[in-house]
Amino acid sequence: MSKCPFSGAMSTPLTASNGAPVANDNQSRTAGARGPVTFDNHYLFEKLAHFNRERIPERVVHARGSAAYGTFTLTKSLSEFTIADFLQQEGQQTNIFLRFSTVGGGQDSSDYARDPRGFAVKFYTQQGNWDMVGNNTPVFFLRDGIKFPDFIHSQKKNPRTNLPDPQAVYEFWANNPQSLHQSTILMSDRGIPLSYRHVNGYSSHTLSFWNKAGERYWVKWHFKTNQGIKTLTNEQAAKMPAFGAQQDLIESIDNGDFPSWTVKVQLMSEEEAKTYAINPFDLTKVWPHSDFPLMEIGQLELNKNVDNYFAETEQAAFAPSNLVPGIGASPDRMLQARLLAYQDAQRYRVGANYNQVPVNAPRCPVHNYQRDGAFAGINPALAGAGANFYPNNRANQGEPAEVVAAAEPPMPLEQDAWLDIYDTRDEDNFSQAGALFRLMSEDQKNQLANNIADGLSQASEDVQQAMYAKYEQADKEYAERVKQAVADRTR
Numbered sequence: 200m201s202k203c204p205f206s207g208a209m210s211t212p213l214t215a216s217n218g219a220p221v222a223n224d225n226q227s228r229t230a231g232a233r234g235p236v237t238f239d240n241h242y243l244f245e246k247l248a249h250f251n252r253e254r255i256p257e258r259v260v261h262a263r264g265s266a267a268y269g270t271f272t273l274t275k276s277l278s279e280f281t282i283a284d285f286l287q288q289e290g291q292q293t294n295i296f297l298r299f300s301t302v303g304g305g306q307d308s309s310d311y312a313r314d315p316r317g318f319a320v321k322f323y324t325q326q327g328n329w330d331m332v333g334n335n336t337p338v339f340f341l342r343d344g345i346k347f348p349d350f351i352h353s354q355k356k357n358p359r360t361n362l363p364d365p366q367a368v369y370e371f372w373a374n375n376p377q378s379l380h381q382s383t384i385l386m387s388d389r390g391i392p393l394s395y396r397h398v399n400g401y402s403s404h405t406l407s408f409w410n411k412a413g414e415r416y417w418v419k420w421h422f423k424t425n426q427g428i429k430t431l432t433n434e435q436a437a438k439m440p441a442f443g444a445q446q447d448l449i450e451s452i453d454n455g456d457f458p459s460w461t462v463k464v465q466l467m468s469e470e471e472a473k474t475y476a477i478n479p480f481d482l483t484k485v486w487p488h489s490d491f492p493l494m495e496i497g498q499l500e501l502n503k504n505v506d507n508y509f510a511e512t513e514q515a516a517f518a519p520s521n522l523v524p525g526i527g528a529s530p531d532r533m534l535q536a537r538l539l540a541y542q543d544a545q546r547y548r549v550g551a552n553y554n555q556v557p558v559n560a561p562r563c564p565v566h567n568y569q570r571d572g573a574f575a576g577i578n579p580a581l582a583g584a585g586a587n588f589y590p591n592n593r594a595n596q597g598e599p600a601e602v603v604a605a606a607e608p609p610m611p612l613e614q615d616a617w618l619d620i621y622d623t624r625d626e627d628n629f630s631q632a633g634a635l636f637r638l639m640s641e642d643q644k645n646q647l648a649n650n651i652a653d654g655l656s657q658a659s660e661d662v663q664q665a666m667y668a669k670y671e672q673a674d675k676e677y678a679e680r681v682k683q684a685v686a687d688r689t690r
């Protein structure tokens with residue numbers, strides 16, 4: 200590579216995007232001392248045009264986030280359950296990238312919203328990237344992806360006023376009793392984390408493992424914060440700077456105080472799943488630990504901040520469909536909807552070749568017959584000079600060929616499965632919400648009722664009544680406390 204003749208100067212030469220040195224970055228070229236700019240100001244035009252294109256669409260949900268790199272260390276081999284290559288040898292380390300986020304707010308909203316926190320981990324394994332795109336809650340508001348856009352619309356700002364809309368929030372929940380378990384968690388004292396270091400992470404969904412023998416196990420992942428869960432009340436949160444969680448993460452890592460999580464899994468065999476009282480693929484339910492104990496398998500540590508927020512955190516593309524041999528999906532309907540949604544969003548948000556952006560690029564070689572598209576060759580190794588079709592006769596010349604050994608065992612279906620629309624209205628939406636309420640201390644029950652009443656007191660009478668009926672089905676006392684807290688606000 201020849202050296203730029205100007206690089207011998209004291210400082211790095213400033214260049215235009217074509218690499219040519221720029222002689223003046225302070226003044227435009229003008230026709231005389233007081234005259235207009237001339238048309239040969241191509242560097243000015245380049246600068247302004249690039250500035251106009253500095254933004255990409257923000258994520259439609261989870262727009263506000265913070266991320267860092269780190270390491271996952273396996274402390275217990277899972278070779279009995281999975282062929283996933285990063286889960287074989289105790290002591291094995293895998294590089295990861297973890298992005299935390301709030302859900303509903305835009306990119307410049309507050310870190311202290313009462314909102315779930317996203318907990319998305321990219322494991323750069325030797326057999327491809329595995330993304331665990333979870334939240335800080337073990338369940339979710341919905342059990343069918345068809346409801347997701349409606350749900351998100353109801354929680355975001357009102358389309359006319361662009362203001363928060365408690366009527367819509369509770370009107371959606373009043374019409375969707377399946378949300379009660381998650382909304383109880385959200386409105387509890389756990390609803391506003393002190394920082395990202397103080398949240399747990401969960402796959403929430405049931406995923407799967409499969410082993411050498413082709414046996415499948417259903418799996419839920421848990422990442423327990425070693426910093427302890429710490430939360431804020433509404434009053435405490437209101438006093439925090441909007442960027443507080445971002446600052447906390449950056450500073451703790453810069454100071455060498457690396458946050459970490461103990462990683463655990465719950466496992467259920469296919470046989471157990473067939474007869475277990477709770478539908479194991481219902482995202483609104485937990486698997487009680489007494490039935491499926493947590494098995495500790497590793498430690499996850501964050502130890503390196505990003506160098507550039509936009510290039511890494513903003514362009515990061517996590518997807519539940521980023522799976523590796525040994526880790527699969529499950530029949531969870533929400534998860535299935537997500538298998539499509541994320542890559543679709545990222546093609547729009549970042550572009551067709553988003554997986555070539557360094558933060559997303561697998562750390563193992565990528566060989567395939569996908570070609571071209573905007574910015575193809577960001578990663579030159581993927582430009583692809585060889586055959587661009589498959590099958591071909593060139594396997595012995597190094598052209599990629601299928602890896603039959605990586606085939607996933609067949610996904611079991613219920614016997615006599617019929618394609619239809621299954622109404623899940625009759626599923627039990629209330630037992631686990633009631634059980635959670637009964638576990639709470641007096642102070643926690645008060646916080647829950649008051650947090651609910653803040654919004655519910657602004658909703659219409661019919662929505663209030665519908666919500667009381669739901670709280671009552673979870674626990675009579677739950678309903679009584681909420682009614683009282685609403686009455687205190689409307690008196």
Ligand code: HEM
Nearest residue numbers: 258261298317318319333334339344347403517536540544
């Ligand atoms: C059918 C239901 C769902 C749909 C359609 C959906 C869709 C989306 C979309 C389109 C994005 C933005 C992706 C991007 O632009 O990169 C996103 C981000 C995210 N979603 Fe979901 N989502 C669903 C349910 C869930 C659930 C149940 C969880 C957690 C258990 C979850 C966790 C996340 C997280 C953590 C992010 C941010 C990832 C990041 O940090 O970049 N989502 N979701």
